[in-house]
Amino acid sequence: MGMDIETGKLKKNAFRVTKERGKTAARVRVPGGRMQADLLEHIQKIADTYGNGTVHLTIRQGFEIPGIPYEKMPEVNRMLEPVLQGIGTKHSTPEGGYDASGTRNIMACAGSSICPYGCYDTTAFARRMEEAIYPNDLHFKVVFTGCHNDCAKVRMADFGIMGMNEPRLDPNRCISCGACVKRCEKKSVGALSVHNFTPVRNEQRCLGCGECVLACPNGAWTRSDKKLYKLTLFGRTGKRNPRLGVDFIKWVDEESIIKIVQNTYDFVHEYIDRDAPGGKEHIGYIVDRVGVHEYLKWALKDVTLNPEAEVYQPLYWTGVTYTDQPGGYHYPKVNMKN
Amino acid sequence: MGYFITVEKLDRVLKALSESYEIYGPKLFVRGGRFTDTDMIRYDKVASWEEMEWSKRSDYSFKEVLLPLRQTLFYFTEDRVKEADPERTKGALIFLRSCDLHAVKRLDAMYLRNGEADYYYSRLRKKVRFVLVGCQSAGESCFCVDMKTNVSEEYDIGLNIREGKLEVDCKWEEASALFDQNCSSKTEVAVDHVTETRTRVKIPENLSSAIAKASMWEEYSRRCIGCGRCNFVCPTCTCFTMQDMYFDENGKTGQRRRVAASCMVDGYTDVAGGGAYRRKKGDRMRFKVMHKVYDFKQREGFHMCVGCGRCDDICPEYISFSHVINRLEEGMKEVCGDE
Structure with a gap:
């Protein structure tokens, strides 16, 4: 009997239709790119048990486990449960795997x-x-x-x-060493100039990259409390x-x-x-x-x-x-x- | 006389003293560090014991209280000059550790006895009282024992941090009356000090300026970025430079100020005609190290370095000053042979 699968559904469930007839690849997303290391064990187990023993590290901070027979998808989803839970991925059906794949991994x-x-x-x-x-x-x-x-x-x-930290200057801690001005010129956008021995920030040009704060040897530059x-x-x-x-x-x-x-x-x-x-x-x-x-x-x-x-x-x-x-x-x- | 005192009561003593003394201690500046969401500890005015941070050594030292990083000396207008008012008119009560209290002796040597006493330093140094806070353990990079700065007797008030209370030894009469009133009980108090540190240093007996020829310095030309952090955190670095700043509108009025300087930063040895004595970072490192553990002692009889270890911890390039000291022996062997 020929294989009968609705490809649209399996794609939403984060499986892929691969080149190899009869074989799918399971895709695991890691939002924010960070996870507990012990969850890797489950990825390995799925690859060894149902896949071909390899894992592709995806471009978007996920794992793609290829070589899985389509009929093993429910079992793979069961084995993925601790990973989804560990990472904290919302899913409507326990042991049912991912609910959607359209919006890509963040x-x-x-x-x-x-x-x-x-x-x-x-x-x-x-x-x-x-x-x-x-x-x-x-x-x-x-x-x-x-x-x-x-x-x-x-x-x-x-x-x-992109993160931006608004740099704040305490002129009383500035010793006019010029480190911030040089750094901004060479590594960022040249938003600092010197007036009366003190750096002046071009607010329009400043990227909030924090290079001046990193360069300052005396803590004269600090980052604003508010994250923007x-x-x-x-x-x-x-x-x-x-x-x-x-x-x-x-x-x-x-x-x-x-x-x-x-x-x-x-x-x-x-x-x-x-x-x-x-x-x-x-x-x-x-x-x-x-x-x-x-x-x-x-x-x-x-x-x-x-x-x-x-x-x-x-x-x-x-x-x-x-x-x-x-x-x-x-x-x-x-x-x-x- | 020694006392047991609660934190609450100590704050009462501080409050009473604050009538005539500004109180300075190491303060935690939340998110004041270089990296995002990191803190910084440095000296600032405080009003209570709890405002001070003793769990870690301050990143910057107390010296900023006596040597403002940027200090206006006078204002000028055409043919007139007005001396800047002192930054502080009250006295100062400075809380510090033993290494830093030893550093005061170095600052005094530089600014009070090194020729004419420095007017601006003297002005802020007057009426300064020191509270020595005992160390129960040494930090990872501390090497006070080897620099002989772990014990200090030159305090006005000595203080030990104990579970739920403090022990105080008071040598200062004005404050004794306050402790008499506020203490829980009297006791004999010896201020805590450490007797060993994990970081050890050995300054070779035969150390001399011949070390300048050792190859070890070349490495620092490669590694050091010349940022000057080691100088700015150092409680014994005292160099400054001058700035005449003219107010924009007419260019005839302005102020002269002195600003902390660093022998590691570009420009320090620049002279007229475009010369510079120490262009290479390795040369600057050699100069700094030798000043801290060799030539200052020739003049004053004690080393400049107090072994606080701040320079080790602040270096973004992981250059350890204590490690440099320990390489001097090998360097001397290299230049003098084994005899």
């Missing part, structure tokens, strides 16, 4: 719990975002990175969150028009970011092209089609931005567009309706 760089540059606890924020948006079948990519080094490459995601972020929008990879996400709001708070992402789900529900292949249309392309003004109306609905927040307007994206010109591609200056 990624995070090591963040401030490990990295000296991290401006906030990226994993913790990623987990709060997970709580706010998972499970969901819509294709969303949300990525967290600790600072403007952007090791997590948030500018390639729909929503990129930069939110970037609609970067993407893929075939049609890959591009980097652009700055949307600077110095925005956590609550506003979560609300904006949630609002975007409403926007996508309203405007998604239901005839798109597989019913999937990425947010950025929907915004390209509908217009950024309409998007912003939805995104900022009922959002009370914190007083520090600075919204960038207008928003322009560029990126690669493929054409039949020599070379086959070009970088348009603006490809957005604004």
